[in-house]
């Protein structure tokens with residue numbers, strides 16, 4: 001089963017131009033299942049079971065405890081990296097075969113369960129950066145890792161490189177790439193169809209239920225056509241697809257784009273809840289609406305230079 005799918009990333013920008021509704025950010029090699037384009041925008045596309053690249057060994061990820069999934073029991077976000085911190089250090093990027101410097105020594109960090117926002121002019125390099133964070137392309141130099149800290153504030157071990165399989169990413173307008181005619185099929189599109197391995201299926205079903213509760217989709221029938229959902233609920237569905245794996249880092253590219261005011265408010269409210277459980281990094285131009293939930297913000301300047309800066313609102 002593990003060897004069944006092998007998704008190879010290709011240029012995601014190129015992928016977005018595809019109109020067939022079939023995965024296009026990844027080359028599908030020797031596999032019997034299709035991949036929806038919305039999942040192509042996810043690094044989970046590497047392996048539907050583990051969230052890792054298909055050729056890596058399968059290590060089931062332990063579900064979080066019940067209490068850690070209960071929003072009411074969540075702790076307030078703190079700015080110190082008390083437990084773990086996602087860190088990017090001196091990352092530069094030149095597309096292979098070019099002399100273009102799209103990112104220049106980008107460094108920043110984001111404590112777990114906090115909300116970071118990157119803003120900046122069109123063409124400055126925001127999407128390029130999130131593609132590196134998601135493992136879709138590799139930095140020319142620099143590192144991306146998770147640092148863990150003890151109660152004394154000192155690192156407890158050497159930093160671990162951030163595995164692309166532990167990053168969830170939702171690109172702009174994810175609903176454009178829905179391919180199934182019901183919610184359940186949409187969420188489970190890339191899942192194994194073979195008979196057997198009941199334990200794995202039960203595990204996936206539990207994760208699915210948790211993800212659906214997390215994004216507040218539990219009141220929606222799983223038979224509903226995803227295209228018939230409201231704008232805000234479509235975004236919830238796209239998030240649920242990513243949350244099945246409980247990513248160490250959830251990246252959202254323009255999560256409010258194209259929504260009416262009510263759906264925008266709905267998504268902001270949802271993100272406010274989600275940041276109690278997840279580390280979230282957003283690229284957006286909608287600074288005013290997101291300001292209330294932003295813990296850290298950076299401006300990407302033309303030429304791929306990132307500077308920490310308060311929101312200019």
Ligand SMILES: Nc1ncnc2c1ncn2[C@@H]1O[C@H](COP(=O)(O)OP(=O)(O)OP(=O)(O)O)[C@@H](O)[C@H]1O
Nearest residue numbers: 095098100102120121122123124125126127128129
């Ligand atoms: N593979 C590539 N080869 C050459 N240039 C590229 C490549 N990928 C992106 N670029 C260029 O790099 C610059 C940064 O692009 P990027 O999409 O990261 O900007 P952005 O800040 O996300 O813009 P927007 O807000 O419009 O999405 C752009 O000028 C883009 O044309």
